[in-house]
Amino acid sequence: xxxxxxxxxxxxxxxxxxxxxxxxxxxxxxxxxxxxxxxxxxxxxxxxxxxxxxxxxxxxxxxxxxxxxxxxxxxxxxxxxxxxxxxxxxxxxxxxxxxxxxxxxxxxxxxxxxxxxxxxxxxxxxxxxxxxxxxxxxxxxxxxxxxxxxxxxxxxxxxxxxxxxxxxxxxxxxxxxxxxxxxxxxxxxxxxxxxxxxxxxxxxxxxxxxxxxxxxxxxxxxxxxxxxxxxxxxxxxxxxxxxxxxxxxxxxxxxxxxxxxxxxxxxxxxxxxxxxxxxxxxxxxxxxxxxxxxxxxxxxxxxxxxxxxxxxxxxxxxxxxxxxxxxxxxxxxxxxxxxxxxxxxxxxxxxxxxxxxxxxxxxxxxxxxxxxxxxxxxxxxxxxxxxxxxxxxxxxxxxxxxxx
Numbered sequence: 001x002x003x004x005x006x007x008x009x010x011x012x013x014x015x016x017x018x019x020x021x022x023x024x025x026x027x028x029x030x031x032x033x034x035x036x037x038x039x040x041x042x043x044x045x046x047x048x049x050x051x052x053x054x055x056x057x058x059x060x061x062x063x064x065x066x067x068x069x070x071x072x073x074x075x076x077x078x079x080x081x082x083x084x085x086x087x088x089x090x091x092x093x094x095x096x097x098x099x100x101x102x103x104x105x106x107x108x109x110x111x112x113x114x115x116x117x118x119x120x121x122x123x124x125x126x127x128x129x130x131x132x133x134x135x136x137x138x139x140x141x142x143x144x145x146x147x148x149x150x151x152x153x154x155x156x157x158x159x160x161x162x163x164x165x166x167x168x169x170x171x172x173x174x175x176x177x178x179x180x181x182x183x184x185x186x187x188x189x190x191x192x193x194x195x196x197x198x199x200x201x202x203x204x205x206x207x208x209x210x211x212x213x214x215x216x217x218x219x220x221x222x223x224x225x226x227x228x229x230x231x232x233x234x235x236x237x238x239x240x241x242x243x244x245x246x247x248x249x250x251x252x253x254x255x256x257x258x259x260x261x262x263x264x265x266x267x268x269x270x271x272x273x274x275x276x277x278x279x280x281x282x283x284x285x286x287x288x289x290x291x292x293x294x295x296x297x298x299x300x301x302x303x304x305x306x307x308x309x310x311x312x313x314x315x316x317x318x319x320x321x322x323x324x325x326x327x328x329x330x331x332x333x334x335x336x337x338x339x340x341x342x343x344x345x346x347x348x349x350x351x352x353x354x355x356x357x358x359x360x361x362x363x364x365x366x367x368x369x370x371x372x373x374x375x376x377x378x379x380x381x382x383x384x385x386x387x388x389x390x391x392x393x394x395x396x397x398x399x400x401x402x403x404x
Contacts, residue, residue: 101124210223211228255286255337293372
């Protein structure tokens with residue numbers, strides 16, 4: 001869905017998020033992972049919903065049947081509770097001095113990587129805790145040498161009534177590469193961790209390892225629950241490897257041309273004149289730049305959509321604007337420019353932009369924002385979504401602006 005400029009829009013540029021696409025994607029993913037038996041689905045809404053709006057996306061995901069929500073920080077989890085979400089909610093990234101007491105009081109499940117962190121959580125009061133083990137990512141989670149000590153300490157604290165261990169989990173390093181040997185090694189390590197936890201007397205409600213790519217490509221890793229992040233937003237977690245599932249990208253970024261003009265052959269464009277017109281042509285000025293999260297590296301590599309055609313970005317992306325070649329045409333001021341969208345009409349997608357600047361679609365959608373206005377729509381209802389009216393969430397971003 002490309003939202004046209006005939007819709008009410010700001011004068012400059014906006015992010016449009018279709019909440020119907022989020023619901024659609026959650027339903028597809030939940031059906032996919034439940035083919036061989038019931039598997040719970042966590043919708044990961046950290047980093048402001050990957051740039052899509054955490055509160056609004058969370059409500060849409062819950063509406064579509066997401067059993068859990070997942071975020072990185074306690075602050076994100078508390079914001080969801082303040083917005084009215086009361087369902088199962090896990091956070092997993094804490095720092096010394098974080099407010100575990102507030103999390104425990106709000107019914108948020110927190111994650112412990114170490115015995116010291118586990119004791120800090122237990123000191124905050126009877127807490128629901130999940131234990132994360134490092135099975136090969138070498139990032140967060142207890143290293144193999146600490147597993148038995150962590151499980152023993154957790155079992156002791158559980159017997160004392162100070163915590164309840166509700167989950168054990170880990171995270172893949174290379175699930176977007178199905179043939180990577182780390183996948184099998186990590187799954188085997190995770191099963192070893194579960195056996196050790198069982199031997200220590202732990203009986204968690206859920207065990208989980210799979211992220212979006214593994215949810216799609218590695219059924220053996222589904223366990224009790226899968227954590228889907230980028231796929232919830234309709235983007236492919238493993239380009240070139242994933243089957244066609246019918247996921248729908250939820251985000252469109254669009255703007256208006258503020259100027260179009262003729263240039264002569266040989267004229268340089270933008271800072272440093274990294275591109276010169278090979279012949280007489282026309283260019284347009286789009287009022288977004290790296291101050292709005294548009295990658296500076298997109299100069300001379302990415303494309304936008306103007307007048308039903310893809311147009312190349314020419315010259316360097318500036319802080320507040322970029323220039324596109326219009327191939328001799330002079331569209332009027334105010335003409336719609338789609339930087340990326342679902343791709344239904346041929347417009348570039350977030351994946352196209354990712355490939356243009358040698359990154360991943362996660363970064364493209366998560367970093368865009370800055371001064372752009374964010375607007376949520378519901379293509380199923382064909383009306384702008386009223387978050388307060390349609391959900392239990394009561395503190396959506398009322399001014400429509402991206403929060404960072």
